[in-house]
Amino acid sequence: MTDDPGGARRASNPAGAETPHEGTEHDPDVRFTYANERTFLAWNRTALALIATGVAATQLLPRLQIAWGRRMLGIPLIALGAIVAADSFRHWRANETAMRRGEPLPRSLTPFVLAAGVVAVGVLAAVLASFGTG
Amino acid sequence: MARERTVLAWNRSALAAVVTIAVLLRHVWPLRGSGQELALGLIAAAAIIWSVVLLLFVASGADSSMHVMRGPRVFYAMTAATVVLAVAAVVLAFLSPP
Numbered sequence: 001m002t003d004d005p006g007g008a009r010r011a012s013n014p015a016g017a018e019t020p021h022e023g024t025e026h027d028p029d030v031r032f033t034y035a036n037e038r039t040f041l042a043w044n045r046t047a048l049a050l051i052a053t054g055v056a057a058t059q060l061l062p063r064l065q066i067a068w069g070r071r072m073l074g075i076p077l078i079a080l081g082a083i084v085a086a087d088s089f090r091h092w093r094a095n096e097t098a099m100r101r102g103e104p105l106p107r108s109l110t111p112f113v114l115a116a117g118v119v120a121v122g123v124l125a126a127v128l129a130s131f132g133t134g
Numbered sequence: 135m136a137r138e139r140t141v142l143a144w145n146r147s148a149l150a151a152v153v154t155i156a157v158l159l160r161h162v163w164p165l166r167g168s169g170q171e172l173a174l175g176l177i178a179a180a181a182i183i184w185s186v187v188l189l190l191f192v193a194s195g196a197d198s199s200m201h202v203m204r205g206p207r208v209f210y211a212m213t214a215a216t217v218v219l220a221v222a223a224v225v226l227a228f229l230s231p232p
Contacts, residue, residue, distance in 0.1 A: 030136070031136045034136040034137060034139070034140045035136070037140055037143070038139060038140055038143040040209055041143040041144065041146070041147045042143070044147055044150075044212060044213070044216060045146060045147050045150040047216050047220075048147075048150040048151060048153075048154045048216060048219070049150065049154075051154055051216070051219055051220050051223050052153060052154045052157045054223060054227070055154075055157050055158055055223045055226060055227070056157065058226070058227040058230055059226075059230055071227050071228070074227050075224055075227055078220050078223045078224055078227065079220070079224075081216070081220050082216070082217050082220035082221075085213050085216035085217055085220070086213060086217060088213065089209055089210060089212075089213040092209055093206060093209075096206075
């Protein structure tokens, strides 16, 4: 037995690195901060691409047999872009907080949401295309 | 190098934003005749300004260990601007023929 309260913490950290005490924060490694920033920017670019694709779908596609067909394709893409943009900020902030506290990074559902959304729009596009153009 | 990659990422994001805005504006402001020359002139001027600012930034020779900790306001503003673009795109979708 030891009186050293930090001994157990150090024992669980073989690298011997200082871990912040619970409730304290510290500036994370600048490389990880930059990586978090680049991740946010990448998600933001993805959101912009979804929005641009949605606009293009509503404006450039030929008129479809189904009424409002182009809007049915474009508006979900635009909405997906807005969701991805909003979630990218939430995830950036959660990562930043976790890094400052020395906690594990939180998992993100954004890739799943994005993949599911794009697949859904793709299936919808295939269904609408099967009806032909107007 | 991480800083350089981050700078490049900001450049890519700026390009993506410009393209998205151009796609939105294209259907609100159709360019005909002298409007096309005006648009080309604006694009050329923007490219020159962008290049100059980027060169100045690189030439500033900032220490690689120095970094600007961008607070959450910058990212919040970017996110808000993207959501505003999305809202504008939805409005545009409803204003165009179905």
